[in-house]
Amino acid sequence: MTSRVTLVSPAMSVSLRQARFDDGGPLDESGAARARAARGTLRAARRVLVSPTVRCRGTASALGLDATEAAELAALDVGRWRGRTLDEVAAAEPGAVAEWLADPGAAPHGGESVRALCARTGRWLESVQESQGGILAVVEPEFVRAVVVVALGTAPETFWRLDVPPLTATALTGRAGRWNLRLGQPLDAEGT
Template identity: 50%
Template sequence: MHLRIALLAAARSSSLLDVRFEDDRPLDAAGRWEAVRAVPVYAHLADAELRYCSPTLRCRETAEILGLRPIAQPALRECDMGRWRGRTLGEVAAYEPQAVDVWLTDPQAAPHGGESLLSFVLRVGSWLDTRPGVDSLIAAVVEPTVLRAATVYALKAPPHTYWRVDVRPLSSVTLTGRAGDWTLSMDH
C-alpha cells in the first residue's frame, strides 16, 4: 500500500534574522496574514484522513487557520538543541564558534548537548515510516527543520545535504510510497 503524506511548513513567527533554535513563539502578524491567504491553496488538506502537526505553537496556529484540527506529534518536534535552545545561530557562533563548526560539519555531533543532526533525520524518518496504511492523504504542518529532515530521509541523501535544503514558510512537499521507499513531489 502506498501512502501520501503532505508536509507543509508552518507560517512564520519572526523575521529571518531573529530565528531561534526550538522557537515556540506564536505566529507574527505577517505569518498569520500569509496563512490566511494560503487557505485556498491548502484547503484540500482539511480533507486528509489523518492530520498532524509539530507540537510548536506556530504549527498548531497555522494548522488551525487552515482548518485542519491536527493532532500534535512529539516525533515531529524540532531537533533538540540542548543549551542552544532559544538562541539565534549568530548568538551561539559568537560564544561557541568551534562548536558551531563541528555541528555544521559532523552530522553525528551534538556539541550543544542535545540531538545530533543524524539522530534528528532518523527520528523524523521513523515517523514517516510508521504512518498507518490509509488509502487517502495524510497531512502534517511542521517546522521547516522537520520538512528539511523528511526531505533528506525520503531521498536517502547524505545527512550533510540537510544544510542545502531551503524551506520557506508555507512551502510543501508530498511524499508518496511506503516505509523506506519514498518519492518526493514539490507542491508549491
C-alpha cells in the same frame, strides 16, 4: 497501496526572521495573515497532525486545520541554544557551531544531532507508509529536511543544503518504502 504524506512548513514568525532557534514565539501578523489566506488550498487528508511547537500549532490553526498534536513530529532539539540567534551562538561558541554544521552526528548544544533527527523521522515515515487516505502534517523546516534526506536515501550531510521556505508544502507519494517528492509548493499553488 500508494501512500501520500504532505508536510507543511510553518508560516513566518519573529524567531524565523531573526534566525533564532525556536523560542516558543507565535507567528507574526504577516505570517498568520498568509496562513489564513491559504485556507482551503490543501488536499483533504484522513489524518491531520501538527508538531508540538507554538508556530506549527498557530499555522495549523490559521489554516483552519483540526490537527492532532504528535510528539514524534517535534522539531530538532537544540538543547541550550534554544531561544538564541545563530549569530549569538556563533559568537559565543564558534567551534561548536562549526562542528554542528559539519558533522551530522554532533550535538554540542546538548540536544539532538541531525543524524538522530533523521533516524527519528525515518522511523515515523516507515510507520505511516501504509496509511490510507493520506496524512497532512504541519512541521518545522528541519523535520521536512530530515524527511527528504531519509526519503531520498541521501547522506545526512546534505541536510543543511536543503531550504524549506515558510508556508510551503512538500508532498511524498510512494509504496514499499520508495518515495517520490514534490518540494516547496506555495500553499496557493494548484494541487497542494
